[in-house]
Amino acid sequence: MAKDLVKTLADLKEQEVMEIVKSRLSAGDDPLKILEDARKGMEIVGKRFASSEYFIPDLVYSGEILRAVTELVKPKLSKTTESKKLGKVVFGTVAGDIHDIGKDIVVFMLDVNGFEVYDLGVDVPVQKFVEKIKETGAPIVGLSGFLTLAFDSMKQTIEAMKAAGVRDKVKVMIGGGQISEEVRKYTGADAYGKDAMAGVALAKQWAGVK
Amino acid sequence: MEKKWQEMTSDEKQEAMFQRWMSPKDLQGNDIKFQSPQAEKAYKERITIIKDAIQMKKLPNRVPVFLLPSFFPCYHAGITPRDAMYDYDKLNMAFKKFLLDFEPDTNLTSIGPGPGRAFEILDYKLYSWPGHGVSPNASYQCNEGEYMKADEYDALIDDPSNFFSNTYLPRVFGALDGFKMLPALTGILEIFGVAVNFVPFGLPPVQATYKALFEAGAEALKWIGAVGAFNNEATSLGFPAAFGGFTKAPFDTIGDTLRGTRGIMLDMYRQPDKLLKAMDRLTPIMIKMGVSAAQMNGHPLIFIPLHKGADGFLSDEQFKKFYWPTFRKVMIGLINEGVVPFPAAEGRWTTRLDILKDIPKGKTLWMIDQSDMAKVKKTLGGVACLAGNVPSDLLKLGTPEQVKDYVKKLIDTAGKGGGYIVCNGAFFDEVKAENLQAMVAAAKQYGAYKK
Incomplete structure (x- = not known):
């Protein structure tokens, strides 16, 4: 019996993971089951990150292993799986700011925790946030920013949501290097997250997940 | 007779570096004349309190105060960051106004924004700058990428200079593409075959690269003339420059702009x-970079912006294995040459404090952002001078009274027994001017040590 894919991925043993996946594929195992195990492994990675057992290098590495697994498995997939998602989140770094490390970590953590994240990237114009909220009907919005100028961009983005009549339909969280409760009040956001775990906790709370 | 540099102890070298800073010279090596005896007195007093705070041997007369923003002086003077990168008169106007409006104990200098036109000529890809990838009213920001590939470590380790010239620079600067064709200059040895090495310099792409370099060089020279003129003027008015140059922790050298995060x-x-x-290989290069800047500018403080060692970025084990050993070696290498490393621990570094405190006493200055200041004082503060911890959100959104209270508390905790400089914690752009006034006023009002 091959080693457990869930555990091996959670332990970040890249080579062993790849061997397991290859042998399971050649043994005719259901590709969907392989991906499901990989997803479970990533869930453990997320938990270990949340409990400070893992740090950013470990997250980055796990993402890289998952990408390689997906590449191996994808050609064998006949149908795509629709796993149930906890909720939609629109996410991006606000206008004028192109920092992405913090944003990417929160997006990653939301993703492994079962959210469907629409990542708009960096330097996102206010209107693009509004359009994506309307298009997806996402009830949760995350605004990221590293520079002090992001405070104003966040405020403007939230004001644009008001002007477009979508502010009442969403909960907005903000985060980034210099973000605090004072900045939250200034921007009119609903909450701020000190780190990625706080962001996930907020999203879960807002989505009504325990 | 004066001792030779090589025979001096690191204490003596540091003292000599502070003395050079006390006797400022222009780029040609001539003494800078002060505009008044008061300006000269203020200049020397400022350096004296900074030196006393750093050396931790005696209590300074008062707590010094630094203001180290990024593009704030532009907004404050009503110009855009783009103006500052393209119009050097406006650049100096803004940075002079900043210095004279707030009167901190050091001059930020106008070197930060850099020459936009030179970057354009070079087709600089590593950064987006105002009006070139980001809005004319935003600060410049780094475009992270894998400018060094995963399989290029051997090339970097074998010959860092050659890797930079022939591989890294052509990727980072579009106009330096011709450098890919350069020969290894160490092949130029004797008459037989020597001319082969000059063939690349005749090729059109290489010549185009040199043409771009000449143009960018001419622009950079124009820019440094303006920056230098303002620096001399600020000195003559009694304000010492905040740094003599910069270097980096090897993990950040590779993680920021070579391999990316x-x-x-x-x-x-x-x-x-x-x-x-590779980090070991870069360590002496990072030391030399800091030491030669300090020597050239006659200034002991060498800035080290720290990035990927912050809390959360690495586990403590990863920090101890990958970040700290070469970072510490760089600091010790600087200290041995009389230089004062000035690392900026942006973000939170609270979990690293017990590791960081393993450095000689009275030789470093640390810019602290959001780390728990009471803990920092108890650990790192036992061996090193601290600066910072005035938060960006307070400066942007707070009131002058709140800023004053915050600074007073900082002086009470971090300033106890000396070894503290009032300073912002991170590099801010837009904040309220009255809050910066309050910050400097509070440092001067509450910062006097009772003797």
């Missing part, structure tokens, strides 16, 4: 030995 983090798993070896 993602790249270096994968390397920690996939090729840790090569990463460690």
Whole structure:
């Protein structure tokens, strides 16, 4: 019996993971089951990150292993799986700011925790946030920013949501290097997250997940 | 007779560096004349309190105060960051106004924004700057990428200079593409075959690259003339410059602009030995970079912006294995040459404090952002001068009274027994001017030590 894919991925043993996946594929195992195990492994990675057992290098590495697994498995997939998602989140770094490390970590953590994240990237114009909220009907919005100028961009983005009549339909969280409760009040956001775990906790709370 | 540099102890070298800072010279090596005896007195008093705070041997007369923003002086003077990068008169106007409006104890200098036109000529890809990738009213920001590939560690380790000239620079500067064709200059030895090495310099792409270099060089020279003129003027008015140059922790050298965050983090798993070896290889180069800038500018403080060692970025084990050993070696290398390393621990570094305090006493200055200041004072503060911890959100959104209270508390905790400089914690752009006034006023009002 091959080693457990869930555990091996959670332990970040890249080579062993790849061997397991290859042998399971050649043994005719259901590709969907392989991906499901990989997803479970990533869930453990997320938990270990949340409990400070893992740090950013470990997250980055796990993402890289998952990408390689997906590449191996994808050609064998006949149908795509629709796993149930906890909720939609629109996410991006606000206008004028192109920092992405913090944003990417929160997006990653939301993703492994079962959210469907629409990542708009960096330097996102206010209107693009509004359009994506309307298009997806996402009830949760995350605004990221590293520079002090992001405070104003966040405020403007939230004001644009008001002007477009979508502010009442969403909960907005903000985060980034210099973000605090004072900045939250200034921007009119609903909450701020000190780190990625706080962001996930907020999203879960807002989505009504325990 | 004066002792030779090589025979001096690191204490003596540091003292000599502070003395050079006390006797400022222009780029040609002539003494800078002060505009008044009061300006000269203020200049020397400022350096004296900074020196006393750093050396931790005696209590300074008062707590010094630094203001180290990024593009704030532009907004304050009503110009855009783009103006500051393209119009050097406006640049100096803004930075002079900033200095005279707030009167901190050091001059930020106008070197930060840099010459936009030179970057354009070089087709600089590593950064987006105002009006070139980001709005004319935003600060410049780094475009992270894998400018060094995962399989290029051997090339970097074998010959860092050659890797930079022939591989890294052509990727970072579009106009330096011709450098890919350069010969290894160490092949130029004797008459037989020597001319072969000059053939590349005749090729059109290489000549185009040199043409761009000449143009960018001419622009940079124009720019440094303006920057230098303002620096001399600020000195003559009694304000010492805040730094003599900068260097980096080897992990950040590779993680910021060579491999990028993602790249270096994968390397920690996939090729840790090569990463460690490359950081060792870069260590003496990072030391030399700081020491030669300090020597050239006659200024002991060498700034080290720290990035990927912050809390959360690495585990303590990863920090101890990958970040700290070469960072510490760089600091010790600087200290041995009389230089004062000035690392900026942006973000939170609270979990690293017990590791960081393993450095000689009275030789470093640390810019602290959001780390728990009471803990920092108890640990790192026992051996090193601290600066900072005035938060960006307070400066942007707070009131002058709140800023004053915050600074007073900082002086009470971090300033106890000396070894503290009032300073912002991170590099801010837009904040309220009255809050900066309050910050400087509070430092001067509450910062006097009772003797």
